[in-house]
Amino acid sequence: xxxxxxxxxxxxxxxxxxxxxxxxxxxxxxxxxxxxxxxxxxxxxxxxxxxxxxxxxxxxxxxxxxxxxxxxxxxxxxxxxxxxxxxxxxxxxxxxxxxxx
Amino acid sequence: xxxxxxxxxxxxxxxxxxxxxxxxxxxxxxxxxxxxxxxxxxxxxxxxxxxxxxxxxxxxxxxxxxxxxxxxxxxxxxxxxxxxxxxxxxxxxxxxxxxxxxxxxxxxxxxxxxxxxxxxxxxxxxxxxxxxxxxxxxxxxxxxxxxxxxxxxxxxxxxxxxxxxxxxxxxxxxxxxxxxxxxxxxxxxxxxxxxxxxxxxxxxxxxxxxxxxxxxxxxxxxxxxxxxxxxxxxxxxxxxxxxxxxxxxxxxxxxxxxxxxxxxxxxxxxxxxxxxxxxxxxxxxxxxxxxxxxxxxxxxxxxxxxxxxxxxxxxxxxxxxxxxxxxxxxxxxxxxxxxxxxxxxxxxxxxxxxxxxxxxxxxxxxxxxxxxxxxxxxxxxxxxxxxxxxxxxxxxxxxxxxxxxxxxxxxxxxxxxxxxxxxxxxxxxxxxxxxxxxxxxxxxxxxxxxxxxxxxxxxxxxxxxxxxxxxxxxxxxxxxxxxxxxxxxxxxxxxxxxxxxxxxxxxxxxxxxxxxxxxxxxxxxxxxxxxxxxxxxxxxxxxxxxxxxxxxxxxxxxxxxxxxxxxxxxxxxxxxxxxxxxxxxxxxxx
Numbered sequence: 001x002x003x004x005x006x007x008x009x010x011x012x013x014x015x016x017x018x019x020x021x022x023x024x025x026x027x028x029x030x031x032x033x034x035x036x037x038x039x040x041x042x043x044x045x046x047x048x049x050x051x052x053x054x055x056x057x058x059x060x061x062x063x064x065x066x067x068x069x070x071x072x073x074x075x076x077x078x079x080x081x082x083x084x085x086x087x088x089x090x091x092x093x094x095x096x097x098x099x100x101x
Numbered sequence: 102x103x104x105x106x107x108x109x110x111x112x113x114x115x116x117x118x119x120x121x122x123x124x125x126x127x128x129x130x131x132x133x134x135x136x137x138x139x140x141x142x143x144x145x146x147x148x149x150x151x152x153x154x155x156x157x158x159x160x161x162x163x164x165x166x167x168x169x170x171x172x173x174x175x176x177x178x179x180x181x182x183x184x185x186x187x188x189x190x191x192x193x194x195x196x197x198x199x200x201x202x203x204x205x206x207x208x209x210x211x212x213x214x215x216x217x218x219x220x221x222x223x224x225x226x227x228x229x230x231x232x233x234x235x236x237x238x239x240x241x242x243x244x245x246x247x248x249x250x251x252x253x254x255x256x257x258x259x260x261x262x263x264x265x266x267x268x269x270x271x272x273x274x275x276x277x278x279x280x281x282x283x284x285x286x287x288x289x290x291x292x293x294x295x296x297x298x299x300x301x302x303x304x305x306x307x308x309x310x311x312x313x314x315x316x317x318x319x320x321x322x323x324x325x326x327x328x329x330x331x332x333x334x335x336x337x338x339x340x341x342x343x344x345x346x347x348x349x350x351x352x353x354x355x356x357x358x359x360x361x362x363x364x365x366x367x368x369x370x371x372x373x374x375x376x377x378x379x380x381x382x383x384x385x386x387x388x389x390x391x392x393x394x395x396x397x398x399x400x401x402x403x404x405x406x407x408x409x410x411x412x413x414x415x416x417x418x419x420x421x422x423x424x425x426x427x428x429x430x431x432x433x434x435x436x437x438x439x440x441x442x443x444x445x446x447x448x449x450x451x452x453x454x455x456x457x458x459x460x461x462x463x464x465x466x467x468x469x470x471x472x473x474x475x476x477x478x479x480x481x482x483x484x485x486x487x488x489x490x491x492x493x494x495x496x497x498x499x500x501x502x503x504x505x506x507x508x509x510x511x512x513x514x515x516x517x518x519x520x521x522x523x524x525x526x527x528x529x530x531x532x533x534x535x536x537x538x539x540x541x542x543x544x545x546x547x548x549x550x551x552x553x554x555x556x557x558x559x560x561x562x563x564x565x566x567x568x569x570x571x572x573x574x575x576x577x578x579x580x581x582x583x584x585x586x587x588x589x590x591x592x593x594x595x596x597x598x599x600x601x602x603x604x605x606x607x608x609x610x611x612x613x614x615x616x617x618x619x620x621x622x623x624x625x626x627x628x629x630x631x632x633x634x635x636x637x638x639x640x641x642x643x644x645x646x647x648x649x650x651x652x653x654x655x656x657x658x659x660x661x662x663x664x665x666x667x668x669x670x671x672x673x674x675x676x677x678x679x680x681x682x683x684x685x686x687x688x689x690x691x
Contacts, residue, residue, distance in 0.1 A: 026431040028499065045565060048558050057551045060467030061475070064555070074559035077483040078566035085358035086577040093584040094359075100583065100592050 105145045107162040108173055108211055109221065111138045112180070112204030119200065120193045128188050131196060135181040135203075142173050149213060158273050161213025167540040168394070172210040172330050174538065175398045176203060178524070179322045179405055186409055186517035187315035198231035199319045206323040210330050214273040215263045218331075222259065222295075225324055226252040232316030233308050244311040247588065251294060251304040259291025278335040289336060296328035296379060297372050299348045303588030305372060306356075310364040310421070314412040317364065321371060321408050322401045329378045329397050333540075338385025346380025347477040349373065354484035356586065361422045361579045363493055364411050367404065370447065370489040373481055374400045380478065381462040384469055387541040392461025394539055399454040399528060403446035406521040407493060410440035413510035413518070414497055420505075423492075423579035428502035436510045437498040439518040446525040448490035448560055449482060454525045456556065457532035457547040464545065482556075483563040490560070491567050496579065633679060634666045640682050 028034055049068060057065055064070075115134045122130050147170070150163030165173075180203040187199065205228055208221030226249065233245040265284030267273050278285050297305045309320050336342060353369035353376075360366045374396070381393030413436045414429060415421045430437040442453070449455035459482065466475045509515070528535050536543040570576040638659060645658055665671040671679075 028430075041564075041568070045561055048554070048561055051554055052558070055551050055554050058549075059551070060464070060470070061472065068558070070555040070558040071562040073479065074483045074562035075566045077480050078487050078563045079570065081354060081480075081484050081487060082358060082566070082570055082576060085355045086575070089355050090359045090577060090584070093356075093586070094580070095583045095585055097581055097583055099585070 105141050105150075107151050107208075108138055108142050108145075108177075109162070109204045109208035111141060112200050112207060116197045116200035116204065119196045127196075131184050131188075131200070132181065134200065135177045135184065138180070138207075139174070139177040142170070142177060152213075155216070158214065158216060160217050162208075162217060163211050164213030164275075165211065167538070168330070168333060169210045171394060171398060171538045171540070172326065173207060175326075175401050176206050176210070176323070179318075179401050182405060182409075182517045182521055183315065183318040183322065185520070186318055186412070186514055188513045189511060190313075190315055192235055194231055195235045195313060195316060198228050198235070199316065202228040202232065202319055202323060206327050209327045213275060215267065215275045216273050218275050219256075219260060219263055222327070223256050225295075225327060226256065229320055229324060232319055233312040235316060236311060236313045238311070241311040244308040247591070248304045248308040250591075251301075255291050255294025255301075258287050258294070262287025262289075262291055275334065277337070280336070280339055280341070289339075292328050292331045292335070293345070295324050296332065297325055297349070297375060298345050298379075299352060300587045302349075302353075302372055303586045306353075306365055306368040306586065307588050309368045309371070310362050314416050317408050317412060318405050321367075321404045325371065325375050326397050326401060329375060329382070329393065332379065332382050333390060333393060337382055337390055339383055342379050342383025343471070343474055344383070346376045346378070346383055347474050349376030349379055350481035351376070351477050351484075354481060354488055356584060357484075357488035357492070359577050359580075359584060361424055361581060363421050363423055363426070363497055364408065364415070366423075366488055366493060367407050367411060370407075370485055371400075371404055373485050373489075374404065374447065376481065377459055377462050377478065380474065381465060384462070384465045384471070386465050386469070388461055388468065388545060389465035391536075391539040391541050391543055391545070392458060392465055395458035395461060395535055396455075398535060398538075399446065399458045399525070402521050402528075403443045403454060403525050406439060406443035406518060406525060407447065407489065409514065409518045409521065410436050410443060411493070411497065413514050414507075416514070417507035417510060418505055422581065423496040423500075424581060426497045426503055426505075427500040428498070429505065429507065430498040431502075432506045433498070433509050435515055436518065437494065439515075439522045440494050440498065442522040442525055444490040444494050446529065448486035449556060450560060451529075451548070451553045451557060452526065453529040456529055457535070460547050460552060460556070461545055479559070483559055486560050486563050487567060491564060634663055636682055637662060637666060637671075637679055640678065 028037075049071060052068060052071075059065055112134060115130075119127065119131060145163065145165055147165050147167075149161055150165065151161070153160045153162065180200075183199065183203075184196075187195065190196065202225060205221045205224035209218060209225065212218035212221060230245050230249050233241055233248060235241075262284045265282070266278065266288060267284075269282060269284055278288060280286060280289060294301045294304075305325070309317055312320055332342065350373050353372040357366045357369040357373070360369060378393040378396050378400070381389040381396065383389075411421060414426065414433070417433065418426065418429070420426055446453040446455045449459045463475065463478055463482070466478060510518070532547060536545070567576070641662065642655075642659065645655055650658055662671070
């Protein structure tokens with residue numbers, strides 16, 4: 001995610017960097033830039049949570065009208081996805097790299 | 102004005118001439134093929150063309166209707182992009198295989214009957230296998246052979262189904278088939294193998310990441326989409342497809358989260374996306390079929406874009422495992438940017454192509470009040486963003502700094518990625534032209550405020566989950582390992598098969614050897630050698646006894662006769678006596 005939202009900005013800065021090849025420091029080498037990225041990401045989340053109350057919905061299902069349904073579902077789904085993959089699937093299917101050799 | 106020719110013919114015939122050209126001429130010639138093909142395609146009116154009488158059947162090489170033509174367009178577009186991406190390759194085998202493969206895919210979608218359809222379907226397998234073997238590594242050879250075996254089995258299944266079906270209906274026309282009777286089930290299953298249904302899928306995740314850098318772009322576009330086309334043609338509205346599609350959309354994302362090879366992550370997400378299409382075909386309403394076809398169109402573009410960006414990384418660094426990469430945005434910014442466009446498209450961000458097609462399938466599920474399916478698809482939407490949308494760009498281009506500072510991808514690769522990225526954004530921002538090509542009239546508006554807000558919330562909070570899990574150190578670290586999948590059954594199962602064959606057949610062999618070679622042959626040899634002697638002496642010894650021969654005399658007679666028989670110098674009398682005995686024996690046996 002953090003990659004995406006600032007893409008155009010990063011693209012521009014990258015070009016500046018390329019004009020000065022001696023500079024070894026890149027965009028995310030600066031802790032300040034990472035901080036800006038995180039802050040803008042978190043504020044975007046807040047905006048998205050707030051904007052929901054101004055939207056007139058016309059859903060297929062009743063639960064789509066519940067407040068913040070998509071936000072909660074997206075968050076929970078991904079946490080479940082990662083936990084299941086890591087703690088259930090991986091122990092079941094993980095083998096050494098030369099397993100089939 | 103030249104008369105149009107069957108779209109497949111241009112690619113397949115032109116492919117044979119590729120080795121004759123050198124250098125820039127070769128590049129120009131190859132790029133010209135899809136351009137000429139597209140002009141040819143546009144000039145063909147809707148309807149049935151190129152009907153050839155063969156035996157008692159009419160073969161149709163040009164059934165042009167709205168369902169086939171849209172697949173024709175996207176196959177031409179992606180061929181151009183894939184050829185452009187592969188211009189640096191000096192290996193003619195790959196170029197020829199890629200072009201024949203694209204031509205076969207066009208043959209499949211424009212075939213109007215099952216006979217030529219099947220021939221092109223098998224050509225897909227045969228031509229694509231060279232794109233895997235051309236990598237010339239041990240892993241690629243093995244994966245290629247497994248790919249061939251699975252597709253050969255699927256192809257035979259399809260052939261058996263076609264034979265039964267044609268026998269049952271008396272017609273070879275390829276239209277709606279539906280599930281009724283053994284033949285149709287076998288055809289259904291044959292399509293399923295190419296479509297990578299759950300448990301039939303491992304050929305895809307096994308072989309695609311082992312193929313060449315450029316071959317994977319061709320592979321990701323044709324085989325599965327031809328299967329999607331075939332299902333949309335023959336089995337729309339088949340309820341089983343809804344559940345098969347939902348399973349396809351759901352299970353691969355778990356594997357994708359723990360997979361280390363980034364091209365294999367994309368292979369899993371390819372199955373996930375095809376799941377949306379299969380589900381749409383199963384729902385079968387006009388909206389759902391439109392959604393499935395539109396998503397196939399978009400998926401070919403953004404999946405190729407993602408595979409191209411990872412291919413460029415592999416080409417420049419020689420590495421593709423998440424553990425080995427990181428920090429590449431520093432020196433490959435454009436590849437990184439294109440990768441992010443592909444990631445945003447597959448994740449269905451507003452203004453990117455996935456948004457305008459995936460939501461059609463979701464809405465169709467919603468309109469049909471299919472609660473469980475809708476929840477699975479929504480889960481898959483969040484999940485695909487997680488593994489393809491974030492994991493791919495993050496581990497390759499950001500994450501920890503691998504210390505590698507490779508050069509930016511070559512110009513022709515950047516151009517190929519640029520065209521695909523442009524189309525992803527263009528279709529996402531202006532879906533009208535795509536919608537106008539769909540099989541049914543479109544009455545669907547993707548850009549409504551609730552849809553935009555809901556989808557953006559889903560994605561951003563999915564990203565929040567990723568961020569927090571990463572920061573907390575819970576996100577599963579990339580590990581060098583193999584994750585076993587359904588291919589275990591034939592990769593390890595083949596050893597069991599081998600063991601059974603070894604123990605079973607070899608012990609049978611041993612027993613046969615013991616009985617026939619060791620026992621019976623010796624016995625027969627003994628009989629043929631000593632038989633006359635035993636018979637003769639058995640008949641003569643009592644006779645001599647009666648005539649009064651005794652002791653040494655009898656012994657001498659026996660010894661003389663034995664020697665005579667051994668050296669084949671027996672007196673005529675004895676030979677005559679033997680012959681008489683032989684005739685008597687024959688007479689009795691008769």
